[in-house]
Amino acid sequence: MSWLILAGGVLGLGLALLFSQLRAAPPDLGNVLERMQSKPGVEQLSGADPLLDRLGVPLLTLPGLRIPHQQLALTGRTPSRFMATKALCALIGLAVPPYLELLAVLFGVHITVLLSLGAGLVLGAVMWFLPDWSLKGQAAEARTEYLHAISAYLELVAMERAADHGPAESLRRAATVGRSPAFLQFAVAMESAALDRQPPWVGLARLGQRLGLTALTDLADIMQVSGADGASIYTALRARAHNLRSELLADDQARAAVESERMVIPGTVLVTLMTVLIAYPAVAQMFSGGL
Known part of the structure; x- marks a missing residue:
């Protein structure tokens, strides 16, 4: 034993x-x-x-x-x-x-x-294949969290640029505001680019490609244009943040609609069972009395 x-x-x-x-x-x-x-x-x-x-x-x-x-x-x-x-x-x-x-x-x-x-x-x-299925759901949740973090990061970078900070300084200062894992990843990516003697948007572009986040690579492209040409990108950053929030809201609404449709089936089954339980005694008595 x-x-x-x-x-x-x-x-x-x-x-x-x-x-x-x-x-x-x-x-x-x-x-x-x-x-x-x-x-x-x-x-x-x-x-x-x-x-x-x-x-x-x-x-x-x-x-x-x-x-x-x-x-x-x-x-x-x-x-x-x-x-x-x-x-x-x-x-x-x-x-x-x-x-x-x-x-x-x-x-x-x-x-x-x-x-x-x-x-x-x-x-x-x-x-x-169980870890693959589990990883797929975890990655979808992590991707959504990253997109929310990028949306906030875009707004912070835009405010840093409005305060007349340089492109590279704006990216670094904005990354120090958040304490979430996504913001820490942004800081690590820019630190890695600095060790390679490259501007911070290069590190963000690499991170966006590795994670498959187009919004992060778009931010890197916008900041690269600002650093190369000195263009004012405050409006572009706010517009990209607004579009990203709209996309996230649309995804949340679509997910809520799917969950609402799924809830119809349990509700229907519950109502059917309650109807059978309530109607069965009367129906059984009617047929037994008729016989």
């Missing part, structure tokens, strides 16, 4: 590690700066990397593997940790059917090995 308790503890520990890695976490600025200095898809291993990062590095070379770099960058996760999470999910999927078979044998129920093996392969394949 002790080995059964040990097996249950190992399974519980694996499930706890799985759910801890599927949960969204704020980006690690050290990993962000390291990835900005390295080539996409190539990850340098340092002594401070977590265990999952170390375990996932060999999995990055699997043939036919497609790593969603933009979604991982939006959520602040490394490709190696993502691959380690996928492997852990697959192993749990492979281990659950034999574990249930063992429990069934202890209770006197015999299950064929072929059925257990097939169920393990199917569940392992499904669990392999």
